[in-house]
Amino acid sequence: MPEHCTAIINARIYCVDSQFRVLNPGTIIFEQGLITAVGPGESTVVPPGSRVIDGRNRLAVLPGLVDAHCHSSLLKGFSESAQLMDWLPEYQREHQALRAEDAYYACLVTYMEALRGGTTTLLDMYRFMHEGNRAADLLGLRVHLVPYAADNPGKAFFETLETTEQAIRDLDHCRGGRTRAWVGLEHITYCSEPMFRAARDLADRYGVPIHTHTSEQREEVAAVIDLFGERPVYKFRDWGILKPGSLLAHCVWLDEGELEVLADTGTGVAHCPVSNMKLASGPAPLAQFRQRGIPVALGTDGGVSNNAISMWESMKSASLLQKVTHLDATRIDAGEALRMATIEGARVLGVGREIGSLEPGKQADLITVDLWQPHLMPLAEAEGHDPVLWNLVFAGRASDVRDAWVQGEQLLAGGRFRRADENALLEEIHAATVAFLERRRGFAPIPMV
Ligand SMILES: [Zn+2]
Numbered sequence: 001m002p003e004h005c006t007a008i009i010n011a012r013i014y015c016v017d018s019q020f021r022v023l024n025p026g027t028i029i030f031e032q033g034l035i036t037a038v039g040p041g042e043s044t045v046v047p048p049g050s051r052v053i054d055g056r057n058r059l060a061v062l063p064g065l066v067d068a069h070c071h072s073s074l075l076k077g078f079s080e081s082a083q084l085m086d087w088l089p090e091y092q093r094e095h096q097a098l099r100a101e102d103a104y105y106a107c108l109v110t111y112m113e114a115l116r117g118g119t120t121t122l123l124d125m126y127r128f129m130h131e132g133n134r135a136a137d138l139l140g141l142r143v144h145l146v147p148y149a150a151d152n153p154g155k156a157f158f159e160t161l162e163t164t165e166q167a168i169r170d171l172d173h174c175r176g177g178r179t180r181a182w183v184g185l186e187h188i189t190y191c192s193e194p195m196f197r198a199a200r201d202l203a204d205r206y207g208v209p210i211h212t213h214t215s216e217q218r219e220e221v222a223a224v225i226d227l228f229g230e231r232p233v234y235k236f237r238d239w240g241i242l243k244p245g246s247l248l249a250h251c252v253w254l255d256e257g258e259l260e261v262l263a264d265t266g267t268g269v270a271h272c273p274v275s276n277m278k279l280a281s282g283p284a285p286l287a288q289f290r291q292r293g294i295p296v297a298l299g300t301d302g303g304v305s306n307n308a309i310s311m312w313e314s315m316k317s318a319s320l321l322q323k324v325t326h327l328d329a330t331r332i333d334a335g336e337a338l339r340m341a342t343i344e345g346a347r348v349l350g351v352g353r354e355i356g357s358l359e360p361g362k363q364a365d366l367i368t369v370d371l372w373q374p375h376l377m378p379l380a381e382a383e384g385h386d387p388v389l390w391n392l393v394f395a396g397r398a399s400d401v402r403d404a405w406v407q408g409e410q411l412l413a414g415g416r417f418r419r420a421d422e423n424a425l426l427e428e429i430h431a432a433t434v435a436f437l438e439r440r441r442g443f444a445p446i447p448m449v
Pocket of ligand 1: 069071213249301
């Protein structure tokens with residue numbers, strides 16, 4: 001339930017609005033779940049009776065971070081030193097063994113890590129989505145739940161379009177709008193053409209977007225060309241998958257024509273820089289996305305291919321990967337990285353009017369960061385230059401996040417969950433993981449194609 005009027009005063013506020021306003025010292029006020037005022041400290045009046053949090057010039061306030069492509073998992077750290085085509089067969093062992101109760105704990109541990117690090121909205125492509133919704137409800141964060149559906153022989157353990165439809169019916173816009181449910185498809189080689197076409201019909205029937213991941217590694221694209229005689233994005237276009245609101249993760253290896261297709265169809269991209277480096281996928285063509293006006297969000301890709309569900313690492317990595325790829329230190333500055341992790345992420349997820357920036361009328365999804373720490377010094381500006389933004393993006397850590405609100409409800413206070421007892425949950429998660437690993441022993445890897 002939204003709390004009464006809250007004001008954070010004497011804070012360094014990064015609005016991430018169209019002017020990229022930084023208010024220092026600034027005041028932000030929110031009530032009944034909505035931001036009612038954001039402005040300079042001296043001219044923003046705090047209503048009497050408000051709960052006042054004094055940032056003492058040591059707190060930063062940012063929009064809640066948006067992870068636009070994640071996969072929950074209980075088993076991070078178990079599929080290491082493998083590229084995609086070797087990684088995926090091992091990953092499918094997890095999915096063969098997965099039951100609803102395991103999915104609940106996988107979602108729970110993933111969302112706990114995300115929320116602790118300031119991620120207030122997360123797109124989770126996973127299975128047993130009712131369990132994902134239950135886990136999200138325990139903590140309070142926003143989730144876009146996207147079932148992995150697949151229908152090719154040997155993939156029966158994934159979700160179907162029937163279970164997807166049930167998830168959309170039951171979950172889309174529930175929890176006061178904090179849960180959204182989309183249509184999701186596993187890798188193109190896991191699904192039949194009729195399934196792709198039926199997925200479009202289903203998405204249109206319910207007015208929800210379609211999400212999948214593609215063109216992550218060169219070997220994967222080569223396998224798709226072998227199978228279909230064409231590159232994946234052209235197949236998606238032909239099958240009607242791409243339109244405004246559609247979202248593709250990765251898109252590292254696209255040709256010029258595929259980039260044009262994304263631009264022409266209004267398809268967004270979820271860029272996952274840490275995963276792309278860790279699985280040795282390569283650098284996504286961010287500059288080309290930008291030039292063509294293709295919307296780009298950032299994602300972690302989940303614990304199994306990243307290990308950290310941290311948008312701080314993703315922001316920094318997105319910038320560093322472009323700089324080193326192009327040998328150009330001007331690529332992706334701190335502001336651009338922060339925009340991708342907030343407002344652009346929100347837009348790509350179809351909720352840019354509601355969240356992603358700190359502006360009156362928007363929902364109060366925001367975080368505070370404790371700046372009073374050696375690695376975030378200096379807090380002094382000089383000659384019109386703000387070092388704090390750069391240090392937040394390049395030195396900030398998930399553990400620096402102090403508080404988080406969604407729809408004005410405080411979910412994290414001083415780094416602790418408000419709705420749940422972290423230690424008790426970790427005990428449950430640990431026990432569930434041990435049992436799950438035992439069950440997984442009975443399943444062998446399945447080749448990707
Ligand atoms: Zn993925």
